[in-house]
Amino acid sequence: MPITLSRQQQILHQSPIRYMSIACARAGGINMAQGICDLDIPAEVAEGARQAIADGFNIYTAADGTAALKQAIAVKYARHYGIAVEPEEEVLVSAGATGAFYAAMLAILDPGDEVILFTPYYGYHKSTLESLGCRLKYVNISLEDHTVDFAGLQKALSPRTKVVVINNPLNPSGKVFSQDELNEIGRLLAGSDTTVVSDEIYEHFVYQGRKHIPISTVSSLKERSIIVSGFSKIFSITGWRIGYAMLPAEVKKAAVKFNDLVYVCPPAPLQTGVTKGLAAITMDYYQNVAAEHEEKRDLFCAVLEKIGLTPIIPEGAYYVMADISLIPGNDDREKVMHLLDRTGVAAVPGSAFYNSDGRTDMARFCFAKKMPVLQEACERLERRLPV
Numbered sequence: 001m002p003i004t005l006s007r008q009q010q011i012l013h014q015s016p017i018r019y020m021s022i023a024c025a026r027a028g029g030i031n032m033a034q035g036i037c038d039l040d041i042p043a044e045v046a047e048g049a050r051q052a053i054a055d056g057f058n059i060y061t062a063a064d065g066t067a068a069l070k071q072a073i074a075v076k077y078a079r080h081y082g083i084a085v086e087p088e089e090e091v092l093v094s095a096g097a098t099g100a101f102y103a104a105m106l107a108i109l110d111p112g113d114e115v116i117l118f119t120p121y122y123g124y125h126k127s128t129l130e131s132l133g134c135r136l137k138y139v140n141i142s143l144e145d146h147t148v149d150f151a152g153l154q155k156a157l158s159p160r161t162k163v164v165v166i167n168n169p170l171n172p173s174g175k176v177f178s179q180d181e182l183n184e185i186g187r188l189l190a191g192s193d194t195t196v197v198s199d200e201i202y203e204h205f206v207y208q209g210r211k212h213i214p215i216s217t218v219s220s221l222k223e224r225s226i227i228v229s230g231f232s233k234i235f236s237i238t239g240w241r242i243g244y245a246m247l248p249a250e251v252k253k254a255a256v257k258f259n260d261l262v263y264v265c266p267p268a269p270l271q272t273g274v275t276k277g278l279a280a281i282t283m284d285y286y287q288n289v290a291a292e293h294e295e296k297r298d299l300f301c302a303v304l305e306k307i308g309l310t311p312i313i314p315e316g317a318y319y320v321m322a323d324i325s326l327i328p329g330n331d332d333r334e335k336v337m338h339l340l341d342r343t344g345v346a347a348v349p350g351s352a353f354y355n356s357d358g359r360t361d362m363a364r365f366c367f368a369k370k371m372p373v374l375q376e377a378c379e380r381l382e383r384r385l386p387v
């Protein structure tokens with residue numbers, strides 16, 4: 001008799017991002033589907049980890065991460081944003097932002113709890129919440145002008161709303177929440193006990209002089225907000241699995257139990273690498289990363305515009321949603337496959353970021369590629385499109 005699989009596993013499906021990455025590898029194409037940042041890893045980060053391994057720092061750490069890394073994260077928030085964070089009480093280091101989000105959500109949500117998610121969404125948020133049995137409601141963020149449907153949010157909120165999840169800057173459309181918008185979320189939640197969970201992993205990727213605003217700086221949300229972020233993107237270490245959550249002390253105590261249960265601890269020597277990196281890297285580094293990606297954004301968006309794949313200019317993160325209506329195909333899945341066949345450039349169908357009634361005329365491209373690769377992608381698109 002074969003092993004019977006759980007009902008739970010049926011909730012999860014292979015993500016279109018992974019699917020397109022596999023199709024791209026098979027076609028030997030340029031993978032603009034997956035959100036891997038092609039920066040070089042900072043030397044201090046790599047050397048810190050190498051040294052830690054050589055020094056024998058290869059055993060379990062505390063379940064919530066090393067004291068040194070929690071402290072370094074607190075210092076970063078004080079330096080960048082003027083926020084005081086208590087490292088031992090309020091910082092949880094986990095297996096990437098993904099692990100931090102999972103542990104934090106397990107700490108505050110029960111099956112049947114109501115959660116509001118904005119569309120377009122980051123697929124892991126939806127899948128995590130669904131796997132926990134939450135009831136999801138969706139509120140739209142306009143692709144055309146990045147505005148939030150606040151009337152929709154007000155309508156969706158109910159006394160049963162336990163959590164509102166935002167992603168700022170937003171993968172896939174690149175929306176960056178303004179101070180007014182974050183204040184408005186705070187205003188709508190005033191008097192409730194709804195928690196705002198903000199995934200801020202692209203905090204350093206903001207363009208045209210915009211400033212990233214952490215959710216916990218909104219005074220009315222200070223006690224009821226959780227920030228999730230990490231180092232995968234900014235240090236180009238997606239495979240290291242080091243991220244964190246900053247959460248109220250009581251929530252952290254609960255989240256640590258799950259972090260311990262699922263991961264035991266984040267990878268020991270890699271925590272040291274990140275700690276060394278945080279200490280050594282100056283503000284210039286972050287500014288240069290933003291400037292470099294702004295240049296790539298502008299280059300790639302200009303080409304999309306030229307060939308008729310009209311882009312939604314992102315304000316942050318390193319993805320762009322573009323209109324693929326002119327590419328042959330019955331829906332966006334067929335269109336991105338056609339695009340891959342014809343140009344060797346892989347993108348993600350836009351419907352991957354929506355619930356069932358979402359759009360099917362868009363695709364997401366990741367422009368965080370090394371310049372020669374990005375240029376090659378631009379050339380291929382220009383040469384072989386429009387179709």
Ligand SMILES: Cc1ncc(COP(=O)(O)O)c(C=O)c1O
Nearest residue numbers: 035096097098122171230232243
């Ligand atoms: C919004 C968002 N959050 C989290 C992650 C994953 O972060 P990590 O590698 O730290 O788990 C990604 C990666 O694409 C992302 O886009």
